[in-house]
Amino acid sequence: MALPTDPKAVALLSGGLDSTVAMTMAHRELGVAEALCVNYGQRTFKQELSAAEGICAALSIPLESIKLDIYERLSAGKLLSLKDKALGEDLDFWVPNRNGLLINIAAAVAEGRGLPYVVVGFNIDEGEAFPDNTVEFMEATNRALAYSTLGRVKLISPTATLSKKEIVDIGRRLGAPLELIYSCYSGEELHCAVCPSCKRLAKAFLDAGAQEIIQHKFKSKE
Ligand SMILES: [Zn+2]
Numbered sequence: 050m051a052l053p054t055d056p057k058a059v060a061l062l063s064g065g066l067d068s069t070v071a072m073t074m075a076h077r078e079l080g081v082a083e084a085l086c087v088n089y090g091q092r093t094f095k096q097e098l099s100a101a102e103g104i105c106a107a108l109s110i111p112l113e114s115i116k117l118d119i120y121e122r123l124s125a126g127k128l129l130s131l132k133d134k135a136l137g138e139d140l141d142f143w144v145p146n147r148n149g150l151l152i153n154i155a156a157a158v159a160e161g162r163g164l165p166y167v168v169v170g171f172n173i174d175e176g177e178a179f180p181d182n183t184v185e186f187m188e189a190t191n192r193a194l195a196y197s198t199l200g201r202v203k204l205i206s207p208t209a210t211l212s213k214k215e216i217v218d219i220g221r222r223l224g225a226p227l228e229l230i231y232s233c234y235s236g237e238e239l240h241c242a243v244c245p246s247c248k249r250l251a252k253a254f255l256d257a258g259a260q261e262i263i264q265h266k267f268k269s270k271e
Pocket residue numbers: 135232233234235240241242243244245246247248
């Protein structure tokens with residue numbers, strides 16, 4: 050399938066399942082001019098960046114990494130802590146206003162480069178746990194972006210109404226590089242299999258009958 054010759058989007062890429070498939074979908078429809086991987090002090094950044102580099106190389110999309118140091122002065126949430134184990138409930142991993150901030154950074158990049166879209170990987174599974182992963186949040190953000198970018202930038206998420214299982218299905222169909230993703234809260238090289246994110250990821254691939262794609266990313270059980 051021929052890709053658009055005049056790319057129109059900036060994609061926020063964490064290296065996880067949802068942002069990888071959302072970016073792959075947008076790349077085919079609109080073209081992604083640039084992916085952004087943001088280092089906001091999360092312990093998982095090294096692994097996320099390494100995954101993002103592989104994914105962007107596979108899709109021939111330029112990757113920029115952005116450093117955001119505002120969270121260094123806040124000690125909120127297990128994702129920012131280097132000490133805590135990656136065990137806990139979803140909201141233990143909440144990072145204050147993270148998606149709101151990252152989307153606005155990406156919207157600034159998009160507006161500055163004259164690109165009309167920002168792409169993110171929302172999904173209904175995480176929408177149940179996190180209010181900033183929902184269609185409602187996307188609509189509210191677009192109302193604000195109409196003012197803050199003079200109506201030049203719109204947030205889109207082609208995965209927002211899909212379950213993670215459906216995202217795996219579509220990712221496979223489109224040839225998204227699913228074997229390269231990183232979705233664990235531990236920050237270790239291999240997925241821990243026990244954090245909430247790993248559990249969601251493993252279930253999605255299991256439900257899609259596609260475990261073999263990510264088996265090598267998980268610690269083997271002793
Ligand atoms: Zn994990």
